[in-house]
Amino acid sequence: MTDALLTLDGLTKAYPGVVANDAVSFAIQPGEVHALLGENGAGKSTLVKTIYGLVKPDAGKMFLHGAPFMPANPRAARAAGVAMVFQHFSLFDALTVAENVALGMDDPPGQGQLGARIREVSEAYGLPLDPDRIVGELSAGERQRVEIVRCLLQNPRLLIMDEPTSVLTPQEVDILFKTLRKLAAEGTSILYISHKLEEIRSLCEHATVLRLGQVVATCDPREKTARDLAEMMVGSALHVPEREGGETGDMLLEVKRLSLPAPGGFGTPLRDVSLSVLSGEILGIGGVAGNGQDELLAALSGERPAPSGSILLRQRDISRLRPNARRALGLLAAPEERLGHAAAPEMSLTENALLTGDVRERLSSRGFIRWGKAREFAARVIEAFDVRTPGPDTAAGALSGGNLQKFVIGREILQKPDVFVVNQPTWGVDASAAAAIRQALLDLAQTGAGVVVISQDLDELMEIADHFTALNEGRLAPIRPARGLTIEEIGLMMGGAHDMDVADEAAIAEVLA
């Protein structure tokens, strides 16, 4: 531990009912890009929060440059040279870029001087930013730049990045990686957390794998395959969804030149969206968050009525129909937000099953609920989709994210939809549950249903989709067969690197060279 930057020795942290970290030990060398791998709930977040001073461990020690290190709060961690970019942005929407940066610093310079520093640093690292913009108006990629620049202004020795690429286009990921490699070359260590194994293989020199709070493996990710890494995380052979390239048939869903104004101040308008889904087909729709995904789902599900003639189900105009009428005709949908949109957190699984299953499963008659039937339907979903819960009377909010997601998807699939629209089917779900959900979607298409999968996980879309398109600022790129698409083509469909043209990229390459 003499020349390591940060050494963790036997860190243990228990919460009621679960040991989040169990005697975790590893070391990070100066200038190293170190990956921290693990499924949801493996203890990665608790571990980095400990390093950043947000969580106090029950036992164990940390050493920074050989000296004992136990930050009492994030301020102490920052003072010691540890900076963190959070998974869920820790930004303040109503404040300006400069104010957001100032909040992350302990001794910020005056506002004018800070603005100049932000421009200077952000341009030096190829992450252009205007200090006077309001953060709420920025794209996801730009918001992340704010977080990174906030860290860089403090000249950190260790930069912790928690799932930084989940909201970026491939081109933006490239720029981020160039920045990170430049930082590492300058001697900054980076602790990098991600689910995306290919990214880790291309970026990191060293990986520590956590499972159920324990370090189960360390390796050089460049020498492993993504599958090896996944199996280390899961601890067993990973079931990869199988697709049998089924037949596609009749036209089921058709959207013709659908335009809808943005709902509320921060939404995205839909612009001239056209698509079609055949029986047995899975259409994958990629795109960076906030480019119209929620709005498209709302238009298809019937939450927002669309202009007449723009949405057809089996040649029948359903544009003006409300969700229950569309359900009756066979169009079901599962929105992204599990708690509060797809499910009511305080209500039981039975009640939640009733909310969307009423029409097709006839769970009520003459206005009265048939509780027995509703309970039985919820139990079937739990059984068929391996939802880990004490029973159908459990509140939806008490389930873990992955289990609730399985329930939400299963609830719709068991109603045998003709067309199923789903947004972010595996967001925040661990690898084995995600594989099960993808398999279920493939199986559904196999039975002749049409499936629309909106997702920000490109690997997922490439794995299951027959056709691919992407949303960019409410517009849909031309639909193309998924097979044979290159990552560059996909990136361009998603809108490329936002506000950065080719000349700029060349300039950045020069700066980074």
Place this chain on the structure above:
Amino acid sequence: MDLGQIDPILLLASLMVAATPILLAATGEMVVEKSGVLNLGVEGMMITGAVVGFAVAVNSGSPAAGFVAAALAGAGLALLFGLITQVLKSNQVATGLGLTLFGLGLSSLIGKPYEGIKAPSLGKLDIPLLADIPVLGPILFRHDPMVYISLLIVLGVWAGLKYTRAGLVLRAVGENHTAAHALGYKVIRVRLAAILFGGAMAGMGGAYLSLVRVPTWVEGMTAGAGWIALAIVVFASWRAGRVLLGAYLFGGVSVLQLNLQAAGAAIPVEYLSMSPYLVTILVLVVISLRGKHGAPGSLGRVFHATT
């Protein structure tokens, strides 16, 4: 009706006096809401400040001591609210409503012996030279010191929120308490400080009613002033300048309708009495129709530290 009875200079001069209680309470509540807390107990804190300030001023003979005591009383009630909502995590709306009812009851209990007494005068602060300017002098520069103190406080709150580090942290806590916590700011502590400030301001606003505006103690004398202060904060889109505008508008219409009543206007008294509330809210609604409203992102939400 004889409109000639209404002296426009006197009217404008009393506008500032009529607006000051609401201005103080609304500025305090704006700071509280900027930190992400909704305290509906303004009315209760105001009337408690009114009675405590009156009692202390009568007993000590010093209106200044009365204002200090009123601020402490308001802050004390606010501390109760802060402990219940921030430490014990209770619902802010229910607790605030309870605080108002509690304050109304407490004030009539304390105030019983003081009914029918006149408050010691705070005196006017005739600013030399400026006070002698014709028209503007009597309107602007012949008031008691609290009128000017309240304006200085509004200016201080505006500049403090906009230009200081403490103001930035306060806004950050109100905007996104989870993120502020993740960056290492003490959400609960910042909010408690804001709640105490809001309570002290409401208390002083109440004392201004009982010591200067009326100036005597009458049970229930705030008569909804705390509620209008709350409404002004919302319709002023949480901006100090607009809070000032709203409060002065309310004060102005209040004084005008009193004058109209005195002049025997042919409008039923009930309509005149409701006019300040209606006009203030209408004007601020029209202003806030344009542009962003900017309610603090975490307003009214209970903060649970997730560590």
